[in-house]
Amino acid sequence: MRRLLDDPRLGRSHPEPDRAARTGESALFGGPLGDYDTEDADHARMRSLLQPHFTPRRIRALRPRVEALATALLDELARHGPPADLVEALAVPLPVLVICELLGVPYADRDRFRAWTRDVSDVRDRARSERGLAGLFGYGQQLVARKRAQPGDDVISGLCASCSTTARPIMTGPPSLIPNGSRSPSPAVSHLSFGHGARYCIGAPLARIELQAVFSGLVPHFPAMRLAEPAGQLTVNRDTLAGGLTRLPVTW
Numbered sequence: 001m002r003r004l005l006d007d008p009r010l011g012r013s014h015p016e017p018d019r020a021a022r023t024g025e026s027a028l029f030g031g032p033l034g035d036y037d038t039e040d041a042d043h044a045r046m047r048s049l050l051q052p053h054f055t056p057r058r059i060r061a062l063r064p065r066v067e068a069l070a071t072a073l074l075d076e077l078a079r080h081g082p083p084a085d086l087v088e089a090l091a092v093p094l095p096v097l098v099i100c101e102l103l104g105v106p107y108a109d110r111d112r113f114r115a116w117t118r119d120v121s122d123v124r125d126r127a128r129s130e131r132g133l134a135g136l137f138g139y140g141q142q143l144v145a146r147k148r149a150q151p152g153d154d155v156i157s158g159l160c161a162s163c164s165t166t167a168r169p170i171m172t173g174p175p176s177l178i179p180n181g182s183r184s185p186s187p188a189v190s191h192l193s194f195g196h197g198a199r200y201c202i203g204a205p206l207a208r209i210e211l212q213a214v215f216s217g218l219v220p221h222f223p224a225m226r227l228a229e230p231a232g233q234l235t236v237n238r239d240t241l242a243g244g245l246t247r248l249p250v251t252w
């Protein structure tokens, strides 16, 4: 697997997109994406624009917000009382709330944002996935306009600012001028959950913080938590990109 992920012959694009194999009906990940002739340069440019927003310092600064979001969901779970579904109560909402935080999506828009992310990650229903993607793109454009007018301390505001200053020479310069920071070092750990090589998950440090926040809150809050159904009855969700369990019924 590692060798495949390092192999430059494999990529996200295809010289003849209509003839490329598909892995599913997801609008974003089901088939080829991007321009075959410029894929490497486009990827390096995107990565170098995003990387400064995912430095250890930036991610550390987000930790208190991530912890507050996780605590709020755990408090809500306690109020709701047993039994509960941990997928619905925690695993689905937390990452979306953290992304909203990162991008600076206002609270009022978060339900809509969540609905689009749900639609876009459908891997069986292409029309639904495309609707979700269109929703996210349209909303993204509005958000950019809003952040240009009223910048905040979020990634979109940061990208708007860097696009008008430092990023412009990077974007218009030859690919060889793109800083090499766009390539992540291979992780020391041996698992592949966050991928490997040039496309190693840029959000891995943030994802780790989310996982730490959840588990360090869950155990002290609910020391008696246990499965509410036999483990053999749990099912895996094959309809969405992220997969995982369909439901995780627990009681305490």
Ligand code: HEM
Pocket (backbone or CB within 6 Å): 047, 099, 102, 192, 193, 194, 195, 196, 198, 199, 200, 201, 202, 203, 204, 206, 207
């Ligand atoms: C537990 C949570 C997560 C898992 C398991 C995960 C997993 C992955 C994997 C396997 C890849 C590689 C895909 C490939 O090889 O094509 C990837 C790429 C990526 N991830 Fe994550 N990810 C997680 C969370 C996040 C978060 C929180 C963010 C950002 C907020 C993020 C942003 C990205 C981006 C931008 C890429 C593309 C990198 C590139 O193409 O250079 N991920 N992720």
